[in-house]
Amino acid sequence: MIQIEQLSKSFDANCVLDKVSTTFEQGKTNLVIGQSGSGKTVLLKCLLGLIAPDSGEIRFHNNAFSTMKDEEKRILRREIGMVFQGSALFDSMSVLDNVMFPMRLLTDLNEAEMRDHAEKVIQRVNLVDANNKLPAEISGGMQKRVAIARAVVMRPKYLFCDEPNSGLDPKTAMVIDNLIQELTHEFNITTVINSHDMNSVMEIGETILFLKDGKKEWRGTKDDIFKTDNNAVTDFVYSSELFKKVRKLYLDQ
Amino acid sequence: MLKHIGQYFLMIRMIFIKPTKGKIMRKLIFKDIHDLIIGSLWIVGFLSFFVGGVVSIQTALNIENPLIPKNLVGFATRQSVILEFAPTFMSIILAGKVGSFITSSIGTMRVTEQIDALEVMGINSINYLVFPKLIAMMLLPFVINLSMFLGIFGGWAATIYGGFSSSADFIEGIQLDFRPFHVVYAFIKTFLFAMILATIPSYHGYYMKGGALEVGKASTVAFVWTSVVIIVVNYFVTQVLLA
Numbered sequence: 001m002i003q004i005e006q007l008s009k010s011f012d013a014n015c016v017l018d019k020v021s022t023t024f025e026q027g028k029t030n031l032v033i034g035q036s037g038s039g040k041t042v043l044l045k046c047l048l049g050l051i052a053p054d055s056g057e058i059r060f061h062n063n064a065f066s067t068m069k070d071e072e073k074r075i076l077r078r079e080i081g082m083v084f085q086g087s088a089l090f091d092s093m094s095v096l097d098n099v100m101f102p103m104r105l106l107t108d109l110n111e112a113e114m115r116d117h118a119e120k121v122i123q124r125v126n127l128v129d130a131n132n133k134l135p136a137e138i139s140g141g142m143q144k145r146v147a148i149a150r151a152v153v154m155r156p157k158y159l160f161c162d163e164p165n166s167g168l169d170p171k172t173a174m175v176i177d178n179l180i181q182e183l184t185h186e187f188n189i190t191t192v193i194n195s196h197d198m199n200s201v202m203e204i205g206e207t208i209l210f211l212k213d214g215k216k217e218w219r220g221t222k223d224d225i226f227k228t229d230n231n232a233v234t235d236f237v238y239s240s241e242l243f244k245k246v247r248k249l250y251l252d253q
Numbered sequence: 254m255l256k257h258i259g260q261y262f263l264m265i266r267m268i269f270i271k272p273t274k275g276k277i278m279r280k281l282i283f284k285d286i287h288d289l290i291i292g293s294l295w296i297v298g299f300l301s302f303f304v305g306g307v308v309s310i311q312t313a314l315n316i317e318n319p320l321i322p323k324n325l326v327g328f329a330t331r332q333s334v335i336l337e338f339a340p341t342f343m344s345i346i347l348a349g350k351v352g353s354f355i356t357s358s359i360g361t362m363r364v365t366e367q368i369d370a371l372e373v374m375g376i377n378s379i380n381y382l383v384f385p386k387l388i389a390m391m392l393l394p395f396v397i398n399l400s401m402f403l404g405i406f407g408g409w410a411a412t413i414y415g416g417f418s419s420s421a422d423f424i425e426g427i428q429l430d431f432r433p434f435h436v437v438y439a440f441i442k443t444f445l446f447a448m449i450l451a452t453i454p455s456y457h458g459y460y461m462k463g464g465a466l467e468v469g470k471a472s473t474v475a476f477v478w479t480s481v482v483i484i485v486v487n488y489f490v491t492q493v494l495l496a
Binding site for chain 2: 048050073077078080082084085088089090091101102104106
């Protein structure tokens with residue numbers, strides 16, 4: 001579980017996060033949604049420790065990040081997996097080496113043990129015959145699977161995904177969403193996903209945080225989102241005709 | 254400007270703290286030796302040979318007075334190559350070749366979030382990326398040594414085959430009034446240039462912002478600044494060691 005209390009961050013005069021408080025629950029896929037520039041990525045970077053917030057607190061299982069010692073932060077980082085928007089795979093390494101990379105750097109396992117574990121994880125994300133290929137030689141969907149495999153290979157407690165299905169076709173996007181949700185339940189991970197894909201919201205949004213102009217505008221579940229009368233949420237979620245019809249059908253039922 | 258200088262020295266500090274696992278680092282160092290040093294040998298060899306030849310031809314063509322001994326061609330070639338051409342001129346050429354490679358490779362990693370991925374894993378990305386390049390560049394004196402040899406050899410070949418002087422005169426000129434400290438001076442400044450060549454392009458790649466276009470711009474800016482710093486350091490080192 002991750003708790004955020006009154007988190008604020010500004011860049012010069014531009015306030016990107018304004019006293020955001022929320023809880024990301026363990027064993028659930030927690031979605032953060034909002035328009036571009038609403039502060040989603042900055043929130044994620046604060047959670048990852050890549051950006052220091054100006055004020056507020058982040059608690060990982062009740063341990064405040066700001067008061068952690070360097071050693072505690074180092075241990076925490078080993079418990080974090082991250083799937084980047086562009087996958088962020090290492091170009092010069094094969095798929096297998098990319099997945100083995102965190103183990104090579106952070107564990108004392110021997111080569112055979114690392115290879116064995118990495119191959120199991122690669123199988124788990126349904127990648128076949130790709131072990132020796134370079135990232136440039138595989139499709140975008142496969143790259144996302146490799147990124148997920150690399151993120152979960154160390155059995156993290158926390159998984160962060162920044163728009164994991166951007167640039168993918170709707171079918172592949174759904175496969176990636178479902179894979180993340182399955183792994184979240186299987187390993188009881190606290191998963192936080194940044195997204196502005198409404199299919200993801202409807203598919204895997206077990207808790208949803210809606211940010212607007214750096215402020216927490218709304219929080220609920222995928223069922224709540226149909227019933228909400230919050231104009232900012234409905235304007236954003238039901239901006240397309242398709243989703244307007246879906247909502248109408250849901251409410252008519 | 255001051256902010257950049259401060260940030261550069263903070264980066265230098267970060268190179269040496271929280272080191273990456275030895276086994277991984279060893280592989281990275283060998284890869285960078287291959288990319289930065291071995292990959293530069295052919296261009297250094299090619300340029301050194303022909304520039305050495307040009308230096309000797311121009312020296313020979315400018316000696317009109319019969320009282321000036323013919324061994325001056327070898328002497329001038331040796332002095333030019335050892336004191337300036339091999340250490341300074343070659344380092345500036347490498348600022349273009351090696352420096353651009355360093356900036357663009359690190360910059361691309363920044364743009365594609367690979368550096369963020371390293372940081373998220375708890376790895377000191379500056380140590381992981383810059384330390385192996387710094388160690389690899391410590392082999393630059395060997396490259397410059399090769400440049401000195403091929404530059405003088407090119408001068409000898411051009412002198413003999415151009416008919417400007419005899420081989421005996423040229424070799425006598427090479428040995429004339431030889432001061433071993435000049436070679437030491439050349440290697441001292443090569444060592445400093447190697448550190449500049451590894452760190453300034455790394456700085457511009459690591460702290461760049463933007464996309465693919467900015468990677469190209471960062472490479473250009475890195476080349477300009479690396480060249481400027483090499484020239485300025487060259488001036489001060491020469492003043493301190495030779496004046």
